[in-house]
Amino acid sequence: MAKDEIPDIVIGRLPIYLQALTYLAAEGREITSSQELGDRLGISSAQIRKDLSHFGEFGKQGTGYHIAFLRDKLREILHVDRVWEVVLVGAGYLGHAIANYGGFVGRGFKIVAVFDNDPAKIHQPLGQLVVQDVKDLPRAIQEHGWQIAVIAVPASAAQEVADILVQSGIRAILNYAPITLNVPPGIRVQNIDPVASLQRMTYYLCDP
Amino acid sequence: MAKDEIPDIVIGRLPIYLQALTYLAAEGREITSSQELGDRLGISSAQIRKDLSHFGEFGKQGTGYHIAFLRDKLREILHVDRVWEVVLVGAGYLGHAIANYGGFVGRGFKIVAVFDNDPAKIHQPLGQLVVQDVKDLPRAIQEHGWQIAVIAVPASAAQEVADILVQSGIRAILNYAPITLNVPPGIRVQNIDPVASLQRMTYYLCDP
Numbered sequence: 001m002a003k004d005e006i007p008d009i010v011i012g013r014l015p016i017y018l019q020a021l022t023y024l025a026a027e028g029r030e031i032t033s034s035q036e037l038g039d040r041l042g043i044s045s046a047q048i049r050k051d052l053s054h055f056g057e058f059g060k061q062g063t064g065y066h067i068a069f070l071r072d073k074l075r076e077i078l079h080v081d082r083v084w085e086v087v088l089v090g091a092g093y094l095g096h097a098i099a100n101y102g103g104f105v106g107r108g109f110k111i112v113a114v115f116d117n118d119p120a121k122i123h124q125p126l127g128q129l130v131v132q133d134v135k136d137l138p139r140a141i142q143e144h145g146w147q148i149a150v151i152a153v154p155a156s157a158a159q160e161v162a163d164i165l166v167q168s169g170i171r172a173i174l175n176y177a178p179i180t181l182n183v184p185p186g187i188r189v190q191n192i193d194p195v196a197s198l199q200r201m202t203y204y205l206c207d208p
Numbered sequence: 209m210a211k212d213e214i215p216d217i218v219i220g221r222l223p224i225y226l227q228a229l230t231y232l233a234a235e236g237r238e239i240t241s242s243q244e245l246g247d248r249l250g251i252s253s254a255q256i257r258k259d260l261s262h263f264g265e266f267g268k269q270g271t272g273y274h275i276a277f278l279r280d281k282l283r284e285i286l287h288v289d290r291v292w293e294v295v296l297v298g299a300g301y302l303g304h305a306i307a308n309y310g311g312f313v314g315r316g317f318k319i320v321a322v323f324d325n326d327p328a329k330i331h332q333p334l335g336q337l338v339v340q341d342v343k344d345l346p347r348a349i350q351e352h353g354w355q356i357a358v359i360a361v362p363a364s365a366a367q368e369v370a371d372i373l374v375q376s377g378i379r380a381i382l383n384y385a386p387i388t389l390n391v392p393p394g395i396r397v398q399n400i401d402p403v404a405s406l407q408r409m410t411y412y413l414c415d416p
Contacts, residue, residue, distance in 0.1 A: 178311025
């Protein structure tokens, strides 16, 4: 099946399924059902079965899904059965937080370099790394063949950084800046938008 | 219609629609279609029409959606036609980044207080705020009637903070720590998970 035939919104749910399966496996569980997964995730069991059916037959009527098997399959499908080197741009508060983030381990990603344009930050240590000059970013991307970058710069600088990243060969950008980046077709962008997550919760809240 | 009848995954898409409509309105546009919204967002037009139909009749066959009207309706539905006061716990790098985040303005939220347990941070300025002692957190939540909190503490401390928040009256938690929080029924939690966003992109990438 061609990659474009599966809606991106389905792909967007796979990491959520993968995380739930990883937790279930860590709890020592062996078998689960679309019903149980759905109850945990607030997604209908029919949706989960339909999403997974794009990629093959993973469960049997009446016996459910084998957790470790489905987890490993999803890792393969999402290409996170390996470790991707990720370049971070921005060594401010947010860059520090991302470089020190404990959630990357075992999930397919490692921050391997960090760049900034501030002379006061360049050459300074940041976690296990040393901040490099953003002037050297294009050459570093090309030399290392990095495909994934994280943008953690102010909104006013984010588009310029994105342009440099794309021109240098980056194919996927995780953007923390609160702006919509313009990128050419074929370049993937995901935005970290805490407000969307907050708005999803206020729906359920009443005024004090 | 009872709130529980609409799947949470539908609610989760409304902020995305709201953001797209806000951008369209800012571009000076007046009318859009489920097709155009879908193309922008990578969601099928049928899904968008179905999602919105839970809340009323917003578009007419052949004429599309009135952008400003639908935007305002979604703000009402999501309860972000007001400004919610949000309490931040954690004044490290991440807390600084969140307190200085430019994306809250005009979208329904304002960070009004920040707490930490580190004596070196307490009483220090953080953006427009001053870091307060986490010991005073329960009383402050009760006094101000805050319902929403952001957790920006290390993973090892996140559950303890969540327990304090819930016991003090917080109803909705935005969690940046890479752990799954245990909270009682009725308490909403959303996790900021950059890895899920990265995994959604690596699906489309090939090995170098």
